[in-house]
Amino acid sequence: VDEDKGLIRAHGKEIVVLREARNPKDIPWRDNGVSLVVDCTGKFQDPHADADDAKGALRGHLAAGARAVVQSSPFKSKREGVALPDDSAFLIYGINHLDYDPGKHKLVSAASCTTTALAHMMRPLLARDLTHNMITAGMSTVHAATASQPVIDSVPASGAKDLRKTRGAMDNIVITSTNAAKALEQVMPEIATIGFMADSVRIPTVTASLIILNVTFQTEMLPDGTVSVDRDAVNAIFREAAEGEARGLVKYSEEQNVSTDMIGENAAVVIEAIETHTRTGFVDLKLANGVERVPLTHVKIFGWYDNEMGSYAHRLGQLTSHVASTL
Structure with a gap:
């Protein structure tokens, strides 16, 4: 120097x-x-x-x-x-x-770090015919503390609407907002047609965060009585993406990870495949010639990312x- x-x-x-x-x-x-x-x-x-x-x-x-x-x-x-x-x-x-x-x-x-990770979770699903027909989606990011949060409780500014933002970062779990879903529309316009909710929960850790993505799909019944979208099918999509078009950007893991394992992680998102879950319900549609049962499958997917020096940087x-x- x-x-x-x-x-x-x-x-x-x-x-x-x-x-x-x-x-x-x-x-x-x-x-x-x-x-x-x-x-x-x-x-x-x-x-x-x-x-x-x-x-x-x-x-x-x-x-x-x-x-x-x-x-x-x-x-x-x-x-x-x-x-x-x-x-x-x-x-x-x-x-x-x-x-x-x-x-x-x-x-x-x-x-942002969260929008980047979310985009890489959504892209493989939207790119496949099997999971392209999304009805609604919701995302919660369990997010490490950021520089915008005070170290200790502070006095809210005049007119402050969210008093939780003034609470100490390393002593509290703080529910807050995120514009990740709105920003996602800027890079993936097709998201605008999906009912998408997003929120953030700040936790007292230094780095490494977790997206919990919930998506509802309109699915089909197969001849054997099962549905077209299940846990294995969803995991296969992410495994294929990680080994193919998203190599180096999406990582597929069947390990039991914790947040510190993700510090310094290069990939945009790491799919925690062992925690992928699906449940299917049915909606009865009244038609002129009777009632048709339409299966709707809810999928929960977990994706890790290092919001600082790793994934986003x-x-x-x-x-x-x-x-x-x-x-």
Whole structure:
């Protein structure tokens, strides 16, 4: 480390550390030949905000010389119900990263750790005819504590609606919200036709989280009296994906895992296959010529992910490399 020159030397390379400007538009990217910026501050999330916004904005990086910006969190706009700007895109590596258009997209959101893991759980199911006919879905993420939570109980801000967010992170289990399902629609538009609920439960651990995914399918009765979607069929889908189109992104495990086993895990999601469960019920539809019994199968699937340096950070790195390769 050379503090006087603002340099860090690692593996034979010199890395320039820019320490003066805080507002993106004032950072000398152009002077340092920087074409791609990865913004991990979490401070500038509105893709509509102008470059000269007094509080700073993602577009400030573009004004300062960058050709593109990758943000390590979901976009959050102050303009409710307004579509993303044409030059902005939600992208998840392995899901829709090939949609990146260097001639069009200047601002890219890499979504969140939970949305990334959820997308890689949903994609294999939606890609198969057997499980494509989803009726409803619900997701709960049992999520490690994050930097947004206070270490100890704190005083709520004036007008705060969710007082639980001010409780100590390492002393409480906290029910909170997540925009994972809403963000998922940005990368997998077909999700919009499914009734999807999502919530989050923060727990007092440092990293590694767990998605509990519940999906209801319209299924079929087979000649032998069984249903088309059962535990073995669902696990076979994830095993096939892990060995095929999602190799390295989806991991299939028949081990009895716990959260610390997932710290540093590379895969976007690890399916805990021994905990996959299904139950089937029937709905009687009254037709002109009688009643038809329609089977509906409820499936519960567990998926682990490292929400910090593992699963999400690796996908962010891969997405960044892909964007950089096209500039």
